[in-house]
Amino acid sequence: MMPIKVPPIKCQGIKTKLVPFILSHVQWTEQEHSKWIEPFLGSGVVAFNLAPKRALLTDTNQHIINFYRNIxxxxxxxxxxxxxxxxxxxxxxxxxxxxxxxxxxxxxxxxxxxxxxxxxxxxxxxxxxxxxxxxxxxxxxxxxxxxxxxxxxxxxxxxxxxxKQMAGKDWEFRVANWHDTLLEAQPHHFVYLDPPYIGRHTGYYNAWNQAEAEELALRTQQLPCGFAVSMWLENQHRKNSHIQECWSDLEMRVCQHFYHVGSREELRGAMSEALLIKPGFSASLEQTLQGALEVSVMPLHPS
Ligand SMILES: C[S@@+](CC[C@H](N)C(=O)[O-])C[C@H]1O[C@@H](n2cnc3c(N)ncnc32)[C@H](O)[C@@H]1O
Missing domain, CATH: 1.10.1020.10 (Adenine-specific Methyltransferase, Domain 2)
Structure with a gap:
């Protein structure tokens, strides 16, 4: 994988350090009609580093979308x-x-x-x-x-x-709610989701609650294509019970991560990040462990 680069816009929960972890664990081969879909684009660091030929990149934050459209x-x-x-x-x-x-x-x-x-x-x-x-x-x-x-x-x-990453590519930047974006997913597409954190209300564009998170889990797991979801698993204070409750039939890969960006102390610090992947769309561990030694795999249902 090429060295990871950082896009011009920063946002909470930016996945810069997790890009190698995310992209190496996803098994998705681009074909003629395939498309990378990101309903929670944020800074765009994942899509920009992957640089797929076709992409639908959406966010409810019109300023982010407008900025990238202008580029x-x-x-x-x-x-x-x-x-x-x-x-x-x-x-x-x-x-x-x-x-x-x-x-x-x-x-x-x-x-x-x-x-x-x-x-x-x-x-x-x-x-x-x-x-x-x-x-x-x-x-x-x-x-x-x-x-x-x-x-x-x-x-x-x-x-x-x-x-340069988007030049000559079929990328669409669109202001959209995730509900509408998911409706466009076709069998040969791949959806990467990085929703806001439940219970961490950070204002207008990030109003996110339990009900919305549950609906996202339900709709995502009905998608006709592969998908992967980023979600925090645990920090020193608590564990994210939402994963066990709503996403338990997926393959989970885990990575230790340190957050620097955050307005409050409890939003910073060491965090375990999960990548929940639809069965059949995760890379084999031999492939991924070679490049990422810090990664562990946790069974959701201990045997
Ligand atoms: C955790 S951030 C994504 C971070 C991104 N993966 C990155 O690395 O920069 C979540 C994004 O979801 C957007 N968002 C919040 N609610 C949304 C909704 N209902 N539909 C679509 N996007 C939403 C926010 O504006 C924010 O940019």
Missing amino acids: QNGKINRDLVCGFLQENGDRLLKDGASYYYEVRDRFNQFASPLDFLFLNRSCFNGVMRFNSKGGFNVPFCRKPQRFAQSYITKIANQVDWAA
């Missing part, structure tokens, strides 16, 4: 991002927090994708949070010197990489 149609590119971040980074350096809040107000009024990028890369803790009216409400990271030249270059390169 896809060439309205946002490396040079534009460089210029924009240089200009706005200089203003941030000069005026500090007040400029961050000026951009935040502007974004909440006009929803420009470049302002979205600016806020995403200079907000507190790299979280993406919106209030009940859909307004971005994360405070400033308190570093007026945030957009140093090396940081701007890094972000511009990430934009360029995202553009």
Whole structure:
């Protein structure tokens, strides 16, 4: 597998470190009419690294989708991002927090994708949070010197990489609820799901509760194609009983992971992450263990 790269947008639960684990455990061969479907796209790090020929990439967060559509149609590119971040980074350096809040107000009024990028890369803790009216409400990271030249270059390169990964491919970015996205799955497709965490309400785009999680489990397990679901299994405080309750007929692969992004202490720290895979769509362990020694396999029903 190629070295994992990071897309330009960050979000809670970003799977950067888990991409090798996820992609090496999924057994899916791209064929003529196959398609990779991600109903909870987030940063897009899984799809961008896999770079399938055809993909349906959806999220309810219109800002994420709009941002990637703008890269896809060439309205946002490396040079534009460089210029924009240089200009706005200089203003941030000069005026500090007040400029961050000026951009935040502007974004909440006009929803420009470049302002979205600016806020995403200079907000507190790299979280993406919106209030009940859909307004971005994360405070400033308190570093007026945030957009140093090396940081701007890094972000511009990430934009360029995202553009290259989707160039010439049949990818559709769409604002959609997972219900609608799953309706499009066909037998030769593959669906990768990374839903928000139950009980961790993080605002407008991430309202997620037990009932929704249960419905997702039910509908996913009726899909006519292969699928894999990412879900936290346990941390030092608790175990995710939802897996045993709703996803127990699947193959489960487990990986230890450390979360850095999180607004509260209990959202950070060591976590066991599960990948629940439809039987018949998981890679053989010989294949996967060679590259990922930290991975373990746990039976859901101890024999
Ligand atoms: C855990 S994040 C996905 C992270 C992603 N796999 C990554 O590595 O960056 C969950 C995503 O689901 C989206 N989401 C929340 N509720 C949704 C819904 N009902 N339908 C579709 N997407 C939803 C959120 O906006 C968020 O981007």
